[in-house]
Amino acid sequence: MQRIEMTSDLSFSRLVHGLWRLDDWNQSKEDTLALIEHNLERGITTFDHADIYGSYTCEGLFGEALNLKPSLREEMELVTKCGIVLPSEQRPQHKTHHYNTSKEHIIKSVENSLQNLQTDYIDTLLIHRPDPFMNGAEVAEAFTKLKEEGKVRYFGVSNFKDHQWNMLQSFLPFDLITNQLELSAYNLENFEDGTLNLCQEKRVAPMAWSPLAGGDVFHSDSEKAVRLRDTLTKVQQEVGAKGLDQVLYAWLLNHPANIMPIIGSGKTKRIDAAIDALDIKLDHDQWFEVLQSSMGHDVP
Ligand SMILES: NC(=O)c1ccc[n+]([C@@H]2O[C@H](COP(=O)([O-])OP(=O)(O)OC[C@H]3O[C@@H](n4cnc5c(N)ncnc54)[C@H](OP(=O)(O)O)[C@@H]3O)[C@@H](O)[C@H]2O)c1
Numbered sequence: 001m002q003r004i005e006m007t008s009d010l011s012f013s014r015l016v017h018g019l020w021r022l023d024d025w026n027q028s029k030e031d032t033l034a035l036i037e038h039n040l041e042r043g044i045t046t047f048d049h050a051d052i053y054g055s056y057t058c059e060g061l062f063g064e065a066l067n068l069k070p071s072l073r074e075e076m077e078l079v080t081k082c083g084i085v086l087p088s089e090q091r092p093q094h095k096t097h098h099y100n101t102s103k104e105h106i107i108k109s110v111e112n113s114l115q116n117l118q119t120d121y122i123d124t125l126l127i128h129r130p131d132p133f134m135n136g137a138e139v140a141e142a143f144t145k146l147k148e149e150g151k152v153r154y155f156g157v158s159n160f161k162d163h164q165w166n167m168l169q170s171f172l173p174f175d176l177i178t179n180q181l182e183l184s185a186y187n188l189e190n191f192e193d194g195t196l197n198l199c200q201e202k203r204v205a206p207m208a209w210s211p212l213a214g215g216d217v218f219h220s221d222s223e224k225a226v227r228l229r230d231t232l233t234k235v236q237q238e239v240g241a242k243g244l245d246q247v248l249y250a251w252l253l254n255h256p257a258n259i260m261p262i263i264g265s266g267k268t269k270r271i272d273a274a275i276d277a278l279d280i281k282l283d284h285d286q287w288f289e290v291l292q293s294s295m296g297h298d299v300p
Helices: 031-042 056-064 068-075 103-117 136-148 164-170 197-202 211-219 221-238 244-253 268-279 284-295
Strands: 004-007 010-011 014-018 046-048 077-082 124-128 154-157 179-182 205-210 260-264
Touching: 010 077, 010 164, 014 103, 031 056, 031 068, 056 068, 056 103, 056 221, 077 103, 077 164, 103 124, 103 284, 136 154, 136 164, 154 164, 179 197, 179 211, 211 244, 221 244, 221 284, 244 260, 244 284, 260 268
Parallel strands: 014 046, 014 260, 046 077, 077 124, 124 154, 154 179, 179 205, 205 260
Antiparallel strands: 004 010
């Protein structure tokens, strides 16, 4: 599996496994451990979490599985996020859905994540969403403390536009290392509004969330989905891919920005299909055909 150098001493696997839906998979901790081991054996060593996934339960489910074989911790990179506050049975003190990027909240959230994931350190912590109430100096204080204490190695953001990235970066004594963005052939916003260009300018590899549009490409009856499925089917036949999912992954992987798709399925056959997509080459015509069918018109 190809690896992406994030810093001089941290690399991510080109494909990342996302745990947002872990609580829907209704697995025993032994099943989750088997899934983790399957990923590691196939070279997927980077796992994407957030404090809020599964209404604050998914990190704990993963941690219980990891605790069955703690030696695996050194073979993986753990990414998690903070900054969204959700009302939840697990957090009765939360009154409303809002964002909190205060120093106190970031530090408390990381301490919970460490406990839930049953680990001493997080490889990369992301601010989950840009917070209109963000105090860059306070975030910098929290990040610096967490780094000095060895609780978090590196930091990044998610869903940040260029001005939000630049504001936060201006307060930090070290570089942000990634921006996790919604990137798929179905959702082109970050391709079109310059956000992906910011990553390229900063030489930062982006992580792609919902690379299959959360499954919408396969199920939706929207005109865009129908049009895109037709084009993906044509390209699938041309390149000999086994499914539309592989063409969607290949479309991201063939882009020059070193995009790291986050796989959202817990099914090993779907994970294996994503891995096989690493070998699929799309030519320029095919890449633009997919783009234009999603846009619904030709490029100008
Ligand atoms: N930073 C953020 O704001 C943010 C937001 C959302 C997600 N994320 C991260 O990104 C990860 C991936 O997101 P995602 O789960 O939305 O990814 P996704 O791969 O776009 O969507 C996964 C969904 O698509 C379905 N699917 C996959 N292959 C399929 C196929 N061949 N045919 C039909 N359905 C198929 C899956 O069903 P099955 O379960 O049946 O396979 C699952 O329900 C998350 O786990 C999380 O780590 C981050």
